[in-house]
Amino acid sequence: MPVQVLGEVLSMRRVGAYHAMTLVAPGIAERTKPGHFVALQVGGPESSMLLRRAFAIYDVKERGVYGGTVEFIFSVHGKGTAWLAARRPQDKIDVVGPLGKPFRLPKGKVNATLVGGGYGSAPLLPLARALRDRGCRVDFVLGAASIDRLFGQLDAKRMSSSIAVTTDDGSMGEQGRVSDVLPQVLDRTRCDVVYACGPMAMLRAVSELAAERGIPSQVAVEESMACGIGVCMTCVLPVIGDDGISRMVRSCVEGPVFLGDRVRWNDVGTVPADVLGAPMSTGGGH
Amino acid sequence: MSELTVRPATAQALPAVDLTTRLGDATFPNPVFTASGCAAAGQELEQFFDVRLLGGVVTKSIMLAPRSGRPTPRMAETPSGMLNSIGLQGPGIDAFLEHDLAWLAARGARAVVSIAGGSVEDYAKLAMRLRGQPGLAMVEVNISCPNVEDRGQVFACDPVAASGVIQAVRRNTDNRVPVFAKLSPDVTDIATIARACVNAGADGLSVINTLLGMAIDTTTMRPALGGVTGGLSGPAIRPVAVRCVWQVHQALPEVPILGMGGIRTGLDALEFVLAGASAVSVGTTVFGDPTAPIRVLHELAHALAQRGFERIEDAVGFAHRAPELYIPEEPDPVGDDEPLPARRSVGFEEDR
Numbered sequence: 001m002p003v004q005v006l007g008e009v010l011s012m013r014r015v016g017a018y019h020a021m022t023l024v025a026p027g028i029a030e031r032t033k034p035g036h037f038v039a040l041q042v043g044g045p046e047s048s049m050l051l052r053r054a055f056a057i058y059d060v061k062e063r064g065v066y067g068g069t070v071e072f073i074f075s076v077h078g079k080g081t082a083w084l085a086a087r088r089p090q091d092k093i094d095v096v097g098p099l100g101k102p103f104r105l106p107k108g109k110v111n112a113t114l115v116g117g118g119y120g121s122a123p124l125l126p127l128a129r130a131l132r133d134r135g136c137r138v139d140f141v142l143g144a145a146s147i148d149r150l151f152g153q154l155d156a157k158r159m160s161s162s163i164a165v166t167t168d169d170g171s172m173g174e175q176g177r178v179s180d181v182l183p184q185v186l187d188r189t190r191c192d193v194v195y196a197c198g199p200m201a202m203l204r205a206v207s208e209l210a211a212e213r214g215i216p217s218q219v220a221v222e223e224s225m226a227c228g229i230g231v232c233m234t235c236v237l238p239v240i241g242d243d244g245i246s247r248m249v250r251s252c253v254e255g256p257v258f259l260g261d262r263v264r265w266n267d268v269g270t271v272p273a274d275v276l277g278a279p280m281s282t283g284g285g286h
Numbered sequence: 287m288s289e290l291t292v293r294p295a296t297a298q299a300l301p302a303v304d305l306t307t308r309l310g311d312a313t314f315p316n317p318v319f320t321a322s323g324c325a326a327a328g329q330e331l332e333q334f335f336d337v338r339l340l341g342g343v344v345t346k347s348i349m350l351a352p353r354s355g356r357p358t359p360r361m362a363e364t365p366s367g368m369l370n371s372i373g374l375q376g377p378g379i380d381a382f383l384e385h386d387l388a389w390l391a392a393r394g395a396r397a398v399v400s401i402a403g404g405s406v407e408d409y410a411k412l413a414m415r416l417r418g419q420p421g422l423a424m425v426e427v428n429i430s431c432p433n434v435e436d437r438g439q440v441f442a443c444d445p446v447a448a449s450g451v452i453q454a455v456r457r458n459t460d461n462r463v464p465v466f467a468k469l470s471p472d473v474t475d476i477a478t479i480a481r482a483c484v485n486a487g488a489d490g491l492s493v494i495n496t497l498l499g500m501a502i503d504t505t506t507m508r509p510a511l512g513g514v515t516g517g518l519s520g521p522a523i524r525p526v527a528v529r530c531v532w533q534v535h536q537a538l539p540e541v542p543i544l545g546m547g548g549i550r551t552g553l554d555a556l557e558f559v560l561a562g563a564s565a566v567s568v569g570t571t572v573f574g575d576p577t578a579p580i581r582v583l584h585e586l587a588h589a590l591a592q593r594g595f596e597r598i599e600d601a602v603g604f605a606h607r608a609p610e611l612y613i614p615e616e617p618d619p620v621g622d623d624e625p626l627p628a629r630r631s632v633g634f635e636e637d638r
């Protein structure tokens with residue numbers, strides 16, 4: 001169950017091209033599992049930016065000197081993230097969390113491959129820790145446009161049996177995409193389950209590569225969100241349900257983590273004709 | 287660090303203002319409601335506060351059949367507002383009654399069910415399905431929908447089409463349950479539509495729905511919304527909404543109004559009350575601040591108390607009243623037949 005808290009910035013740091021913000025936010029850390037996210041108000045109380053910004057939770061501490069803290073990694077994208085990047089310790093920010101459905105952990109000791117794109121590696125690091133605590137083997141595949149957009153590769157290396165890195169420009173690891181190296185990793189490690197977080201195109205490629213091998217995948221999607229708590233219906237994508245019926249589901253409450261083979265990747269951004277309630281015979285309205 | 291608080295601040299006492307408000311034949315303990323499409327059916331908000339504390343929960347407009355809505359992106363943030371093109375995604379009336387209204391009833395919340403359709407018959411059927419449902423406090427008719435039988439003309443923009451819908455809903459709704467027509471601001475004269483709806487049997491009016499708007503993404507150089515155009519909401523539209531409430535109250539002073547459009551604070555809500563609203567809905571603000579309706583309720587109560595109102599009822603439409611003239615209650619101390627005493631000359635002290 002999420003809480004709404006007036007958080008306080010404890011620290012800000014730069015990590016390559018990204019910013020890391022740690023907030024004192026009592027009540028959130030205790031409830032957080034890997035894959036959960038927080039939604040922040042931006043711009044202060046008189047802000048003209050009305051909507052919350054969503055960020056995957058990277059690290060939590062249940063009891064610091066000041067109470068529970070939450071850390072997330074972000075890149076400056078538009079006005080809201082630019083405002084966040086300009087915050088300083090002791091600034092106040094309204095935060096809601098933890099939100100969404102987290103990654104589901106396997107029951108037994110299995111071999112897990114974790115695939116992260118850009119800042120998408122942030123929620124995979126606490127997941128790796130949780131998997132290792134259960135005795136799972138963890139292998140990482142991390143990719144980004146360039147070296148400064150990789151996140152957490154050192155921690156990932158420490159927590160895994162192997163790590164493969166790709167960059168678009170070859171500034172670190174192999175030049176190319178994670179999908180270029182993933183097949184070998186899946187086969188070499190006798191992978192049982194794949195977890196992924198990153199851009200939608202990457203998640204699609206990862207889901208397909210896993211599905212081809214009959215390996216289950218769990219992917220954390222990133223859809224544009226207005227509320228993050230399930231009341232606005234903006235964050236939907238077509239997902240196949242347990243009953244085989246496709247629905248436009250809210251990624252903020254039913255996701256952001258979905259089974260990779262349930263997301264209709266071809267149809268994201270559209271309303272496929274066989275989705276429940278389609279086609280729109282009557283049009284219009286809001 | 288000490289001022290870090292978990293919100294909402296618990297059980298803050300409301301000042302001694304009678305907040306009871308009447309909308310048609312229904313009485314609500316206070317005038318702050320959610321807005322249709324901005325609170326789903328209350329369950330998600332219940333994680334943040336007790337939805338029974340609200341005057342009522344206005345549910346997302348429901349249609350007869352399940353509906354998938356429009357393609358993404360469905361939202362674009364604009365200065366102090368947002369555009370949405372959700373396309374009335376919803377589970378259809380059967381699932382709504384079974385899961386959503388049943389939950390609200392069990393919770394003891396007052397449900398204002400918003401209905402939407404593509405034809406007069408759709409609306410009539412929806413009203414029939416709602417008959418006798420426990421928990422139903424009021425019906426809000428979203429007439430900002432295209433009429434499939436009239437080349438997609440929006441009901442809310444045509445007094446005849448709007449009356450047809452309202453008449454059908456009123457006829458098929460329990461007598462004790464008020465029917466409110468929700469008006470669109472995208473019309474030449476909102477009072478004309480308001481009057482048509484009231485003549486067709488509406489017990490009150492919800493004012494306003496979103497304004498039609500559009501944004502273009504300058505990177506892709508394409509419309510920002512999957513649905514191309516969308517509804518504008520949030521504080522950006524508040525002056526338009528206050529104007530609409532003012533005009534409707536002026537034209538129909540006896541008809542109760544549920545006012546909305548960009549309410550963010552208690553003073554914003556008070557503006558609507560002073561313009562003529564008996565209750566208000568908090569919509570888009572909830573996306574950025576899930577506990578906002580409770581905050582607005584407290585702020586409104588304090589704002590009324592500060593201004594000396596003992597009952598919210600007395601503040602409804604107050605801004606329409608002419609500044610009052612001073613009429614002495616005592617008879618003139620000087621009798622009619624007595625001559626006025628001569629005026630004395632006044633001397634002033636020197637400035638030191």
Ligand SMILES: Cc1cc2nc3c(=O)[nH]c(=O)nc-3n(C[C@H](O)[C@H](O)[C@H](O)COP(=O)(O)OP(=O)(O)OC[C@H]3O[C@@H](n4cnc5c(N)ncnc54)[C@H](O)[C@@H]3O)c2cc1C
Nearest residue numbers: 051053054055056073074075077078079080081223224225
């Ligand atoms: C579940 C989830 C987890 C995320 N985790 C991270 C993370 O760990 N690090 C990180 O840097 N970014 C993350 N994002 C993306 C981040 O939310 C957006 O970059 C951010 O909202 C952009 O805000 P802005 O004001 O800078 O941009 P603007 O374009 O000005 O934002 C305008 C509006 O669009 C919404 N929006 C725009 N882009 C996105 C997007 N990609 N996803 C969701 N909403 C968007 C914003 O919330 C806002 O309401 C995540 C998104 C989701 C949905």
Ligand SMILES: Cc1cc2nc3c(=O)[nH]c(=O)nc-3n(C[C@H](O)[C@H](O)[C@H](O)COP(=O)(O)O)c2cc1C
Nearest residue numbers: 321322323347370428494495519520547548569570
């Ligand atoms: C995302 C979204 C969905 C909405 N859905 C509906 C709806 O289903 N039915 C309806 O009558 N109004 C709907 N509205 C309009 C609101 O109920 C309200 O009239 C309008 O947004 C103005 O109030 P606000 O500025 O406080 O949001 C919706 C508004 C938004 C932002």
Ligand code: FES
Nearest residue numbers: 228230232233252
């Ligand atoms: S972001 Fe509002 S429902 Fe998901």
